[in-house]
Amino acid sequence: MDVAGVVLVDDHPLFRRGVAELLTESQRFEVLAEFDTAQELLPSLDRLHPELILLDLQMPGTDGMALLERIKSLHDDVWVVMLTASDSSDHLLRAIQLGADGYLLKDTDPDIILERLEAVLEGKVGLNDEMVMMLAQRLRSERSRACAGVDDVPPDWPAALTERECLTLRWIAKGLSNKLIAREMGISDSTVKVYVKNLLRKLNLRSRLELAAWVHAHPLPPEGEPT
Structure with missing residues:
Protein backbone atom coordinates (compact mmCIF):
# COMPACT_ATOMS: atom_id res chain seq x y z
CA MET A 1 0.00 0.00 0.00
CA ASP A 2 1.39 3.39 -1.01
CA VAL A 3 1.89 5.95 1.74
CA ALA A 4 0.57 9.45 1.01
CA GLY A 5 2.50 12.52 2.07
CA VAL A 6 0.41 14.95 4.12
CA VAL A 7 0.94 18.52 5.31
CA LEU A 8 -1.03 19.88 8.28
CA VAL A 9 -1.93 23.57 8.57
CA ASP A 10 -3.57 24.53 11.85
CA ASP A 11 -2.73 27.14 14.49
CA HIS A 12 -3.52 24.80 17.41
CA PRO A 13 -0.39 22.71 18.19
CA LEU A 14 -2.20 20.22 20.40
CA PHE A 15 -4.80 19.46 17.75
CA ARG A 16 -2.10 19.16 15.07
CA ARG A 17 -0.22 16.68 17.22
CA GLY A 18 -3.32 14.53 17.65
CA VAL A 19 -4.05 14.50 13.92
CA ALA A 20 -0.40 13.74 13.12
CA GLU A 21 -0.44 10.76 15.48
CA LEU A 22 -3.72 9.50 13.99
CA LEU A 23 -2.35 9.68 10.45
CA THR A 24 1.01 8.14 11.31
CA GLU A 25 -0.51 5.24 13.25
CA SER A 26 -2.76 4.42 10.29
CA GLN A 27 0.37 3.59 8.24
CA ARG A 28 -1.47 5.02 5.23
CA PHE A 29 -0.15 8.55 5.60
CA GLU A 30 3.19 10.21 6.29
CA VAL A 31 3.13 13.67 7.87
CA LEU A 32 5.72 15.65 5.93
CA ALA A 33 5.39 18.91 7.85
CA GLU A 34 3.18 20.98 10.14
CA PHE A 35 2.54 24.72 9.87
CA ASP A 36 0.82 27.39 11.96
CA THR A 37 0.07 29.83 9.14
CA ALA A 38 -0.28 30.24 5.40
CA GLN A 39 2.85 32.36 5.34
CA GLU A 40 4.88 29.41 6.60
CA LEU A 41 3.29 26.87 4.26
CA LEU A 42 3.43 28.48 0.82
CA PRO A 43 7.21 28.81 0.43
CA SER A 44 7.60 25.11 1.32
CA LEU A 45 5.10 23.49 -1.05
CA ASP A 46 7.48 23.09 -3.98
CA ARG A 47 9.99 21.41 -1.70
CA LEU A 48 7.56 19.11 0.10
CA HIS A 49 5.38 17.95 -2.82
CA PRO A 50 2.52 16.70 -0.59
CA GLU A 51 -0.31 14.66 -2.03
CA LEU A 52 -2.75 15.95 0.58
CA ILE A 53 -3.07 19.11 2.67
CA LEU A 54 -5.30 19.24 5.75
CA LEU A 55 -6.27 22.84 6.26
CA ASP A 56 -7.96 24.67 9.13
CA LEU A 57 -10.49 27.32 8.21
CA GLN A 58 -9.95 29.97 10.84
CA MET A 59 -6.33 30.98 11.42
CA PRO A 60 -4.50 34.24 12.18
CA GLY A 61 -3.34 36.18 9.14
CA THR A 62 -4.44 34.54 5.88
CA ASP A 63 -7.50 32.43 6.60
CA GLY A 64 -8.13 28.93 5.30
CA MET A 65 -10.36 30.01 2.41
CA ALA A 66 -7.77 32.41 1.01
CA LEU A 67 -5.07 29.78 1.46
CA LEU A 68 -7.22 27.13 -0.25
CA GLU A 69 -7.71 29.40 -3.26
CA ARG A 70 -3.98 30.15 -3.39
CA ILE A 71 -2.97 26.49 -3.17
CA LYS A 72 -5.38 25.45 -5.92
CA SER A 73 -4.14 28.23 -8.21
CA LEU A 74 -0.53 27.09 -7.78
CA HIS A 75 -0.89 23.32 -7.30
CA ASP A 76 -4.22 22.08 -8.66
CA ASP A 77 -2.99 18.47 -8.46
CA VAL A 78 -2.78 18.58 -4.65
CA TRP A 79 -5.78 17.36 -2.68
CA VAL A 80 -6.95 19.85 -0.05
CA VAL A 81 -9.36 18.87 2.72
CA MET A 82 -10.72 21.42 5.15
CA LEU A 83 -10.56 20.11 8.72
CA THR A 84 -12.48 22.66 10.72
CA ALA A 85 -14.79 23.33 13.64
CA SER A 86 -17.17 25.35 11.45
CA ASP A 87 -20.40 23.63 10.44
CA SER A 88 -21.59 26.73 8.57
CA SER A 89 -23.20 25.91 5.24
CA ASP A 90 -21.74 29.19 3.93
CA HIS A 91 -18.23 27.97 4.69
CA LEU A 92 -18.95 24.52 3.27
CA LEU A 93 -20.32 25.87 0.00
CA ARG A 94 -17.53 28.43 -0.37
CA ALA A 95 -14.82 25.83 0.23
CA ILE A 96 -16.29 23.56 -2.42
CA GLN A 97 -16.59 26.42 -4.89
CA LEU A 98 -12.90 27.20 -4.34
CA GLY A 99 -11.94 23.61 -5.14
CA ALA A 100 -11.74 21.83 -1.78
CA ASP A 101 -11.63 18.05 -2.16
CA GLY A 102 -13.28 17.47 1.21
CA TYR A 103 -14.73 19.19 4.26
CA LEU A 104 -14.58 17.43 7.64
CA LEU A 105 -15.48 18.64 11.11
CA LYS A 106 -12.87 18.43 13.84
CA ASP A 107 -15.19 16.48 16.13
CA THR A 108 -15.64 13.72 13.54
CA ASP A 109 -14.82 10.22 14.79
CA PRO A 110 -11.12 9.52 14.05
CA ASP A 111 -11.91 6.34 12.13
CA ILE A 112 -14.31 8.28 9.91
CA ILE A 113 -11.67 10.94 9.29
CA LEU A 114 -9.23 8.27 8.12
CA GLU A 115 -11.91 6.63 5.99
CA ARG A 116 -12.82 9.92 4.28
CA LEU A 117 -9.18 10.88 3.71
CA GLU A 118 -8.46 7.52 2.13
CA ALA A 119 -11.52 8.07 -0.08
CA VAL A 120 -10.08 11.41 -1.20
CA LEU A 121 -6.85 9.68 -2.25
CA GLU A 122 -8.98 7.43 -4.46
CA GLY A 123 -10.64 10.46 -6.04
CA LYS A 124 -13.87 10.13 -4.08
CA VAL A 125 -15.86 12.68 -2.11
CA GLY A 126 -14.33 13.71 1.23
CA LEU A 127 -17.51 14.66 3.07
CA ASN A 128 -19.33 13.25 6.07
CA ASP A 129 -22.88 12.15 5.33
CA GLU A 130 -24.19 15.12 7.30
CA MET A 131 -22.06 17.50 5.24
CA VAL A 132 -23.46 16.05 2.01
CA MET A 133 -26.99 16.58 3.31
CA MET A 134 -26.15 20.10 4.47
CA LEU A 135 -24.79 20.93 1.02
CA ALA A 136 -27.84 19.44 -0.67
CA GLN A 137 -30.17 21.44 1.57
CA ARG A 138 -28.18 24.62 0.93
CA LEU A 139 -28.33 24.20 -2.84
CA ARG A 140 -32.04 23.50 -2.70
CA SER A 141 -32.61 26.54 -0.43
CA GLU A 142 -30.64 28.86 -2.69
CA ARG A 143 -32.60 27.80 -5.74
CA SER A 144 -35.88 28.28 -3.90
CA ARG A 145 -34.88 31.79 -2.77
CA ALA A 146 -33.90 32.66 -6.32
CA CYS A 147 -37.43 31.82 -7.42
CA ALA A 148 -39.16 33.70 -4.59
CA GLY A 149 -40.01 30.52 -2.78
CA VAL A 150 -40.86 28.42 -5.83
CA ASP A 151 -38.58 25.49 -6.68
Whole structure:
Protein backbone atom coordinates (compact mmCIF):
# COMPACT_ATOMS: atom_id res chain seq x y z
CA MET A 1 0.00 0.00 0.00
CA ASP A 2 1.39 3.39 -1.01
CA VAL A 3 1.89 5.95 1.74
CA ALA A 4 0.57 9.45 1.01
CA GLY A 5 2.50 12.52 2.07
CA VAL A 6 0.41 14.95 4.12
CA VAL A 7 0.94 18.52 5.31
CA LEU A 8 -1.03 19.88 8.28
CA VAL A 9 -1.93 23.57 8.57
CA ASP A 10 -3.57 24.53 11.85
CA ASP A 11 -2.73 27.14 14.49
CA HIS A 12 -3.52 24.80 17.41
CA PRO A 13 -0.39 22.71 18.19
CA LEU A 14 -2.20 20.22 20.40
CA PHE A 15 -4.80 19.46 17.75
CA ARG A 16 -2.10 19.16 15.07
CA ARG A 17 -0.22 16.68 17.22
CA GLY A 18 -3.32 14.53 17.65
CA VAL A 19 -4.05 14.50 13.92
CA ALA A 20 -0.40 13.74 13.12
CA GLU A 21 -0.44 10.76 15.48
CA LEU A 22 -3.72 9.50 13.99
CA LEU A 23 -2.35 9.68 10.45
CA THR A 24 1.01 8.14 11.31
CA GLU A 25 -0.51 5.24 13.25
CA SER A 26 -2.76 4.42 10.29
CA GLN A 27 0.37 3.59 8.24
CA ARG A 28 -1.47 5.02 5.23
CA PHE A 29 -0.15 8.55 5.60
CA GLU A 30 3.19 10.21 6.29
CA VAL A 31 3.13 13.67 7.87
CA LEU A 32 5.72 15.65 5.93
CA ALA A 33 5.39 18.91 7.85
CA GLU A 34 3.18 20.98 10.14
CA PHE A 35 2.54 24.72 9.87
CA ASP A 36 0.82 27.39 11.96
CA THR A 37 0.07 29.83 9.14
CA ALA A 38 -0.28 30.24 5.40
CA GLN A 39 2.85 32.36 5.34
CA GLU A 40 4.88 29.41 6.60
CA LEU A 41 3.29 26.87 4.26
CA LEU A 42 3.43 28.48 0.82
CA PRO A 43 7.21 28.81 0.43
CA SER A 44 7.60 25.11 1.32
CA LEU A 45 5.10 23.49 -1.05
CA ASP A 46 7.48 23.09 -3.98
CA ARG A 47 9.99 21.41 -1.70
CA LEU A 48 7.56 19.11 0.10
CA HIS A 49 5.38 17.95 -2.82
CA PRO A 50 2.52 16.70 -0.59
CA GLU A 51 -0.31 14.66 -2.03
CA LEU A 52 -2.75 15.95 0.58
CA ILE A 53 -3.07 19.11 2.67
CA LEU A 54 -5.30 19.24 5.75
CA LEU A 55 -6.27 22.84 6.26
CA ASP A 56 -7.96 24.67 9.13
CA LEU A 57 -10.49 27.32 8.21
CA GLN A 58 -9.95 29.97 10.84
CA MET A 59 -6.33 30.98 11.42
CA PRO A 60 -4.50 34.24 12.18
CA GLY A 61 -3.34 36.18 9.14
CA THR A 62 -4.44 34.54 5.88
CA ASP A 63 -7.50 32.43 6.60
CA GLY A 64 -8.13 28.93 5.30
CA MET A 65 -10.36 30.01 2.41
CA ALA A 66 -7.77 32.41 1.01
CA LEU A 67 -5.07 29.78 1.46
CA LEU A 68 -7.22 27.13 -0.25
CA GLU A 69 -7.71 29.40 -3.26
CA ARG A 70 -3.98 30.15 -3.39
CA ILE A 71 -2.97 26.49 -3.17
CA LYS A 72 -5.38 25.45 -5.92
CA SER A 73 -4.14 28.23 -8.21
CA LEU A 74 -0.53 27.09 -7.78
CA HIS A 75 -0.89 23.32 -7.30
CA ASP A 76 -4.22 22.08 -8.66
CA ASP A 77 -2.99 18.47 -8.46
CA VAL A 78 -2.78 18.58 -4.65
CA TRP A 79 -5.78 17.36 -2.68
CA VAL A 80 -6.95 19.85 -0.05
CA VAL A 81 -9.36 18.87 2.72
CA MET A 82 -10.72 21.42 5.15
CA LEU A 83 -10.56 20.11 8.72
CA THR A 84 -12.48 22.66 10.72
CA ALA A 85 -14.79 23.33 13.64
CA SER A 86 -17.17 25.35 11.45
CA ASP A 87 -20.40 23.63 10.44
CA SER A 88 -21.59 26.73 8.57
CA SER A 89 -23.20 25.91 5.24
CA ASP A 90 -21.74 29.19 3.93
CA HIS A 91 -18.23 27.97 4.69
CA LEU A 92 -18.95 24.52 3.27
CA LEU A 93 -20.32 25.87 0.00
CA ARG A 94 -17.53 28.43 -0.37
CA ALA A 95 -14.82 25.83 0.23
CA ILE A 96 -16.29 23.56 -2.42
CA GLN A 97 -16.59 26.42 -4.89
CA LEU A 98 -12.90 27.20 -4.34
CA GLY A 99 -11.94 23.61 -5.14
CA ALA A 100 -11.74 21.83 -1.78
CA ASP A 101 -11.63 18.05 -2.16
CA GLY A 102 -13.28 17.47 1.21
CA TYR A 103 -14.73 19.19 4.26
CA LEU A 104 -14.58 17.43 7.64
CA LEU A 105 -15.48 18.64 11.11
CA LYS A 106 -12.87 18.43 13.84
CA ASP A 107 -15.19 16.48 16.13
CA THR A 108 -15.64 13.72 13.54
CA ASP A 109 -14.82 10.22 14.79
CA PRO A 110 -11.12 9.52 14.05
CA ASP A 111 -11.91 6.34 12.13
CA ILE A 112 -14.31 8.28 9.91
CA ILE A 113 -11.67 10.94 9.29
CA LEU A 114 -9.23 8.27 8.12
CA GLU A 115 -11.91 6.63 5.99
CA ARG A 116 -12.82 9.92 4.28
CA LEU A 117 -9.18 10.88 3.71
CA GLU A 118 -8.46 7.52 2.13
CA ALA A 119 -11.52 8.07 -0.08
CA VAL A 120 -10.08 11.41 -1.20
CA LEU A 121 -6.85 9.68 -2.25
CA GLU A 122 -8.98 7.43 -4.46
CA GLY A 123 -10.64 10.46 -6.04
CA LYS A 124 -13.87 10.13 -4.08
CA VAL A 125 -15.86 12.68 -2.11
CA GLY A 126 -14.33 13.71 1.23
CA LEU A 127 -17.51 14.66 3.07
CA ASN A 128 -19.33 13.25 6.07
CA ASP A 129 -22.88 12.15 5.33
CA GLU A 130 -24.19 15.12 7.30
CA MET A 131 -22.06 17.50 5.24
CA VAL A 132 -23.46 16.05 2.01
CA MET A 133 -26.99 16.58 3.31
CA MET A 134 -26.15 20.10 4.47
CA LEU A 135 -24.79 20.93 1.02
CA ALA A 136 -27.84 19.44 -0.67
CA GLN A 137 -30.17 21.44 1.57
CA ARG A 138 -28.18 24.62 0.93
CA LEU A 139 -28.33 24.20 -2.84
CA ARG A 140 -32.04 23.50 -2.70
CA SER A 141 -32.61 26.54 -0.43
CA GLU A 142 -30.64 28.86 -2.69
CA ARG A 143 -32.60 27.80 -5.74
CA SER A 144 -35.88 28.28 -3.90
CA ARG A 145 -34.88 31.79 -2.77
CA ALA A 146 -33.90 32.66 -6.32
CA CYS A 147 -37.43 31.82 -7.42
CA ALA A 148 -39.16 33.70 -4.59
CA GLY A 149 -40.01 30.52 -2.78
CA VAL A 150 -40.86 28.42 -5.83
CA ASP A 151 -38.58 25.49 -6.68
CA ASP A 152 -37.24 26.15 -10.20
CA VAL A 153 -36.22 22.53 -10.79
CA PRO A 154 -38.78 20.78 -13.02
CA PRO A 155 -39.61 17.20 -12.00
CA ASP A 156 -38.50 15.95 -15.41
CA TRP A 157 -35.03 17.55 -15.22
CA PRO A 158 -33.25 14.23 -15.99
CA ALA A 159 -34.82 14.37 -19.48
CA ALA A 160 -32.29 17.10 -20.33
CA LEU A 161 -29.45 14.64 -19.77
CA THR A 162 -28.23 11.93 -22.09
CA GLU A 163 -28.20 8.33 -20.90
CA ARG A 164 -24.41 8.45 -20.45
CA GLU A 165 -24.63 11.73 -18.53
CA CYS A 166 -27.21 10.22 -16.17
CA LEU A 167 -24.99 7.21 -15.61
CA THR A 168 -22.00 9.45 -14.94
CA LEU A 169 -24.07 11.42 -12.44
CA ARG A 170 -25.04 8.22 -10.62
CA TRP A 171 -21.37 7.24 -10.28
CA ILE A 172 -20.43 10.73 -9.09
CA ALA A 173 -23.14 10.49 -6.42
CA LYS A 174 -21.51 7.24 -5.26
CA GLY A 175 -18.20 9.07 -4.88
CA LEU A 176 -16.25 7.62 -7.80
CA SER A 177 -13.41 9.51 -9.46
CA ASN A 178 -13.22 10.10 -13.22
CA LYS A 179 -10.75 7.25 -13.54
CA LEU A 180 -13.03 4.81 -11.73
CA ILE A 181 -16.09 5.99 -13.67
CA ALA A 182 -14.19 5.47 -16.92
CA ARG A 183 -13.35 1.93 -15.83
CA GLU A 184 -16.96 1.17 -14.90
CA MET A 185 -18.32 2.56 -18.19
CA GLY A 186 -15.58 1.20 -20.42
CA ILE A 187 -14.63 4.63 -21.77
CA SER A 188 -11.66 7.00 -21.55
CA ASP A 189 -10.98 9.49 -18.74
CA SER A 190 -11.25 12.33 -21.27
CA THR A 191 -14.74 11.22 -22.27
CA VAL A 192 -15.83 11.19 -18.62
CA LYS A 193 -14.47 14.75 -18.28
CA VAL A 194 -16.69 15.80 -21.18
CA TYR A 195 -19.74 14.25 -19.48
CA VAL A 196 -18.89 15.99 -16.19
CA LYS A 197 -18.45 19.33 -17.98
CA ASN A 198 -21.84 18.86 -19.67
CA LEU A 199 -23.49 18.04 -16.33
CA LEU A 200 -22.07 21.13 -14.66
CA ARG A 201 -23.29 23.30 -17.55
CA LYS A 202 -26.77 21.78 -17.79
CA LEU A 203 -27.37 21.83 -14.03
CA ASN A 204 -25.69 25.22 -13.50
CA LEU A 205 -23.27 23.84 -10.90
CA ARG A 206 -19.56 24.42 -10.37
CA SER A 207 -17.99 21.30 -8.86
CA ARG A 208 -18.21 17.51 -8.57
CA LEU A 209 -19.23 17.82 -4.92
CA GLU A 210 -22.13 20.04 -5.94
CA LEU A 211 -23.14 17.38 -8.46
CA ALA A 212 -23.10 14.76 -5.71
CA ALA A 213 -25.20 17.01 -3.48
CA TRP A 214 -27.59 17.73 -6.36
CA VAL A 215 -28.51 14.05 -6.62
CA HIS A 216 -29.23 13.94 -2.87
CA ALA A 217 -31.56 16.94 -3.22
CA HIS A 218 -33.09 15.85 -6.55
CA PRO A 219 -32.87 12.04 -6.84
CA LEU A 220 -32.61 10.40 -10.22
CA PRO A 221 -35.25 7.80 -11.12
CA PRO A 222 -34.28 4.25 -10.09
CA GLU A 223 -31.95 2.57 -12.54
CA GLY A 224 -33.86 0.84 -15.30
CA GLU A 225 -36.69 3.40 -15.31
CA PRO A 226 -36.84 5.90 -18.19
CA THR A 227 -35.49 9.38 -17.47
